[in-house]
Amino acid sequence: MRKLNFFLFLRGIVAAIFIVSGTEKLLSPYENFLYVIQNYQILPYPWMEKMVALGFPWIEVTLGLFLLLGLWIRGTLLGLAGATASFIFIVSQAIIRNLPINSCGCFGDLVKVPLPVILTMDSLILVSIFLMSYNRTRILLLSLDRYFDQKS
Amino acid sequence: MNAIKIKMTVLIILGAVISIQAARLVVRLRQQRIAVSHHQAKCKGNPRAILKIVEYTDFQCPACAKGAEVLKQYHLVYPERLYVEYKHFPLEMHPKAMSIAIAAECAAQQKKFWPFHDLAFERQNLLRESVNLSGRLKEIAGLSGLNQQVFLRCLEDPKTKEAIARDKDEGKLLKISATPTYFINGKMVVGGNALKQELEKSAGRLP
Numbered sequence: 001m002r003k004l005n006f007f008l009f010l011r012g013i014v015a016a017i018f019i020v021s022g023t024e025k026l027l028s029p030y031e032n033f034l035y036v037i038q039n040y041q042i043l044p045y046p047w048m049e050k051m052v053a054l055g056f057p058w059i060e061v062t063l064g065l066f067l068l069l070g071l072w073i074r075g076t077l078l079g080l081a082g083a084t085a086s087f088i089f090i091v092s093q094a095i096i097r098n099l100p101i102n103s104c105g106c107f108g109d110l111v112k113v114p115l116p117v118i119l120t121m122d123s124l125i126l127v128s129i130f131l132m133s134y135n136r137t138r139i140l141l142l143s144l145d146r147y148f149d150q151k152s
Numbered sequence: 153m154n155a156i157k158i159k160m161t162v163l164i165i166l167g168a169v170i171s172i173q174a175a176r177l178v179v180r181l182r183q184q185r186i187a188v189s190h191h192q193a194k195c196k197g198n199p200r201a202i203l204k205i206v207e208y209t210d211f212q213c214p215a216c217a218k219g220a221e222v223l224k225q226y227h228l229v230y231p232e233r234l235y236v237e238y239k240h241f242p243l244e245m246h247p248k249a250m251s252i253a254i255a256a257e258c259a260a261q262q263k264k265f266w267p268f269h270d271l272a273f274e275r276q277n278l279l280r281e282s283v284n285l286s287g288r289l290k291e292i293a294g295l296s297g298l299n300q301q302v303f304l305r306c307l308e309d310p311k312t313k314e315a316i317a318r319d320k321d322e323g324k325l326l327k328i329s330a331t332p333t334y335f336i337n338g339k340m341v342v343g344g345n346a347l348k349q350e351l352e353k354s355a356g357r358l359p
Contacts, residue, residue, distance in 0.1 A: 035342035
């Protein structure tokens with residue numbers, strides 16, 4: 001039972017991180033997140049930067065919500081792993097290239113987090129996602145996926 | 153059952169979108185009610201210009217120095233097309249930004265804000281590395297034509313810091329989180345590069 005609660009707790013924490021991160025960006029002007037993306041100097045075209053600034057927070061909120069509700073868990077975990085791996089790559093390249101970025105901008109205006117700290121956090125999140133992926137039966141407790149599986 | 157699951161998924165997504173859009177509307181309505189203050193001494197240009205720009209910047213921010221240079225160039229080439237208003241937004245990560253902002257605010261009180269502003273940005277590296285910041289600021293005050301005694305009294309006056317805090321609080325209510333942030337005819341633009349692109353579209357390119 002303790003192991004089950006631990007995985008549910010992990011699911012809740014990771015979901016909350018993505019929901020809060022996405023919501024904070026959506027409630028601020030998108031120009032703030034656009035500026036963050038521009039500072040990382042990773043996308044080659046301005047229209048790509050704008051697309052990510054407008055679209056990515058919605059993806060964060062959606063994946064976070066699906067994880068919280070336990071909906072399409074397999075696909076959600078894959079999506080979250082992809083997003084987190086991308087963050088790790090983007091932040092790492094900024095550190096290696098010594099870009100003048102003081103705070104990652106990951107949580108919008110809520111929290112200012114230096115790059116090395118966010119790299120550590122993202123790595124822990126990725127590990128959590130892998131743990132949940134390998135223990136899917138345990139995280140399916142109190143989930144919509146299980147509800148629908150039982151009904152069908 | 154799969155069809156019901158898909159319908160539930162769509163409902164959940166719609167619910168999230170509607171909730172967030174509603175929250176955004178509330179935030180935007182609150183922002184529209186914000187009473188923005190104006191300080192004539194920190195304005196320059198043609199008040200009837202087609203482009204009215206309000207800038208929130210930090211004297212220790214390198215991107216702000218680049219933005220200031222862009223605006224200076226545009227003022228020289230298109231003086232009739234711009235009206236710029238300066239607002240303080242010193243960031244906590246810049247330890248000297250508040251002191252420089254206070255000095256600039258004191259320059260504004262003697263109607264010498266823009267000469268002080270230009271010199272402070274030109275000497276940004278010097279001010280950042282200086283161990284005697286107050287000495288450097290007095291030097292810039294002197295070069296800007298300020299009365300030193302009035303300047304020094306103003307530096308100690310708590311109302312000066314309050315004026316800066318008011319600008320910053322206003323900026324926070326407008327959801328500014330980075331500097332430089334500009335409002336060009338009400339449209340938010342963040343960063344010196346974005347400013348240049350917007351000015352090229354609206355005022356024309358620099359020769």
